[in-house]
Amino acid sequence: MTAATLYAKQPTPMTLHPVRLGRLCQVELRKATDTRAGRWLLLVVAAIAIMVAAITAFAGKEKGHTLQNVLANTTSFSALLLPVLGVLLVTSEWSQRTALTTFTLVPRRGRIVAAKTVAGGLLAVAASAVCVLVAIGATAVTSHPSGPHPGTWHHAAAVIIGSLVVQVLYVLLGIGFGLLFLNTPFAIVVYFALPTAWSILTGSVKALDSVGKWANPSTAWGHLTDENVGGTLWLKAAVAAAIWVVVPLVAGTVRVLRRPIG
């Protein structure tokens, strides 16, 4: 206890600016990667991407050795884990009870929600970049020795954009579910169970069949990495995004803003 380390200064002037959102995003990214659990999850996403790309490119029929096919498969597996990443970005604050510190330091809770959403989006972009690089690598290595057969690199730009959008949507879905339930196992179980229950319901009731196709995220977003993504497919994806991403994000944010912390 020395004079150099323990001050009780005069109150800091009110001219102090609130923490910039950029800094809060940095902190959220650091929180996602500074624990063993967080690092393992990111490593597992990357490992799965590499494995799926390798299997698709080396095994299977030669006409499947196209960037579109490899990337579509890689994306669909990576997308399985990304909602979990999104859920954990939010719910670990409650399961580890760090929300108390987080919201004491930043009482404008909306800023934390915004920072987590942006950080989640950036992690999705990173995951997408890994998938694209791995898919391009695997496709290049396995292309025909006498030169790539026609179609190998067709629709490259479209499928890369589709893959990116799908991965961002899945992380945001996880964040929305996390905010809505503030409980890790519950949010994850609901995320895995609800779309399945939805497709069983809409599949068994004839009248709901078309609704099911429009509103099921795995169906609607799965087509974004297809060979030909038309306007209707984008529209379906947007409808599913409104239901599965926008609604939970908005409702979950309202809940976090109102709920007592700790």
Place this chain on the structure above:
Amino acid sequence: MIEIHELTKTFGSAGIHDVSFMCTPGTVTGFLGPNGAGKSTTMRLLCGLNTADVGTATIDGVPYRRLPQPGRRVGVMLDPTAMHAGRTGHETLSLSASVLGVDVNRVAQVLDLVGLDKNAAAKRVGIYSLGMRQRLALGMALLGDPGILVLDEPANGLDPQGIHWMRLLLREYADRGGTVLLSSHLLHEVQAVADKLVIINLGRIVADGTPEELQGTRTTVVRALDQAMLVAALQVAGQPVHTGADGALRVEATTEQVGRIAASSGTVLTELREQGEDLEELFLSLTTNNAQEVAA
């Protein structure tokens, strides 16, 4: 300066009602009450973690949630167990330092200040003892170099040396002009350091004042070789005298006043001491929730 004004928050039959008190710069305020009396509820409302039904709580006139950088003004420690078990002590403080925008060197400085060495700081919080978590949480509160500290049960889990160390630290902090609000359910933990005591019971403030004020009127207990002579001298001086069951005289005056009267009358005293209402008894009487209250 912390100002809490008519703060009310009900949770069913529990909660706090009409809680008002102030903490001024340069003082340590001990917030006392049994477990469940409403100490934590009040502190959480003060820190914007919950919303009051009625009333206000402000930091230098501003509600906590409107402070642009609250951590630079108010150091808060509400629950030392609420930390990520998977992060090291150093990483836990570094994350907060990043939010606060304070220099990285400040982390090492604060760790040193709260008595966590490099070895301890590099370990994950999951294996920390409660005492180590208390130290880390106090370090978190001090990180932004705030002028105000709000500490909920900071002595919990500390050994006697640790409690003594914290007292010195808080005393020095207040003597430098800082404002401290600390809660406890044990009188002796805060009595030695608090300039002011605020006692809460069943969600209501039941006492608020300096320890001297709370102890109330002091009585002097006195015995003399010739008690009749002393009684006469005291009565001449206009001091009412009562004879206690133990035979000693009780006078509502200071020991100095009684001593002077005795000296001028030439009486030899065999006992002269002050007897105040015991703080411990006062605390117990104010916070005992006996069955009669419920029945009434």
